[in-house]
Amino acid sequence: MTTRFGAFDAALALPALVFALAFFLVPMGVLAVVGGSGEDGLGAYLTVITNPRHMRVMLATLLLSALVTLATLAVSTTVGLFLSRNAFPGRAVLVSVLTLPLAFPGVVVGFLVIILGGRQGVINTLSVSLGAGRMVFAYSMTGLFLGYLYFSIPRVLLTVMAGIEKLDRATVEAARSLGASPLQILRDVTLPALKPALIASGAVAFATAMGAFGTAFTLATDIDVLPMLIYTEFTLRANFATAAALSIVLGLVTWAVLAVARSLAGTTVAAAG
Template sequence: MTRLRIGRNRSAGLQRPPAAILAIAAIAIAFFALPFIGLLWRVPWGDAWSLLTTPSSLTALRLSIETSLWATALSIVFGVPLAWVLARYGFPGRRIVRALCLLSLVLPPVVGGVALFAAYGRRGLLGDSLFDWFGMRLPFSTAGVVLAQTFIAMPFLVLTVEAALRGLDRRTEDAARTLGASRWYAFRRVTLPAIRPALIAGAVMAWARALGEFGATITFAGNFPGRTQTMPLSVYLALESNPGQALVLSVVMIAISFGVLLSLRDQWLGGSSTSGGSR
């Protein structure tokens, strides 16, 4: 009883995964999708607009966007040189330094917040000096939010850019040097453009992470509306007092994150990657 398959779908059976795997994968997909579907289902759509445009929501939204963009900028300014050093220079203890710089990736963010306190808090390692010298108080300030977000988000960028730098053919930079380019010129005109896709992907991921930062922020910067209360914090707080607002704010954050992921897939992480970018 052999069936002849004809035409375009002749070899479809070859590519189709076994039924058991399909079924399990379907459960996994449902596992991820259901919470979001549930959320959309619970949102009081009728009041959505008014809930979103309450002064407290708008303040949190603006603060979140501002602080996360600052954190992204800081991550780029400090993260790219860090990735460069980690990728290019073999120095004793590099593995330990690398692990240290990426530690906040796997650390519970609350612990990160506590650690930040120990360093930059008023009684911290640098807290006194920062205040004496610059009159700066980081804890419970907007700058503290940026610091906490950068602490959590920068490793994403470092990891991506470092991988791209390692994957680069160094002979291209060598060629630039022999053509008369200084190290800095070669970096600017040759290396940077080559790692640009990875840099953008890393920056977008760092930004999304900063936008969603909760634990380190609330621990280190507290929860002051207008100063340190970002979106995730206000979602958490609204859950008690005003669940409808929490749901609407959640949907906004999901929309932003989903958009980020989709754009990454299309432009920088897509299958037909144009360069040896992020691997």
């Protein structure tokens, strides 16, 4: 079956074409040219492998993003199952509170982490007052992990809850009538049915953690992740070629993760935007 591409369809496609050219193809093309314009030429794209510091930062960023993704999936799936299965007074308020971080930029999330675990933070103040010594973690990978976890949970939670709403209740009831325990139902029925939603939302969490800058910038004392490295190369060292090359590498890694997730989970990964 063939479809005719008429004037109306062209009009519908025009905004997408303009957006793709103005905000993706042209900027990425210029960025790619700048990345190869330095002393190392196209070798700048290999600095992630050949430069020990760049390699270390890339591995740290990948590890942090993977840990954030796993923790986010675990927390969001548990909370999502509870909220979807139970109706109680204040449920709507609780959902609103859990999704509130969607309204916060990364800088605000960084400040919240500092309030919690900074030098004058709540936990450090309480720890010192109890005689347990200083407990400061906001300016480390631990603080960044908590910040990324904070703004990743709402995105995954909403996707998981939407997936749970689409579950076939008859299948769950059939498993229960056959004597399956709640744990068996979760393992053999619920989680397999939620697999597309979990893959899609996990890819979003990973991609967000890979490229997030605001929180890292706010907490950047002892933090070395790829977005901060790009910022340092660009602003402090005026090394535009390296910054551009690292940006392209970061974009390719994130795109690859989203592409793999899309092939495994279907079009639900489009929610990554």
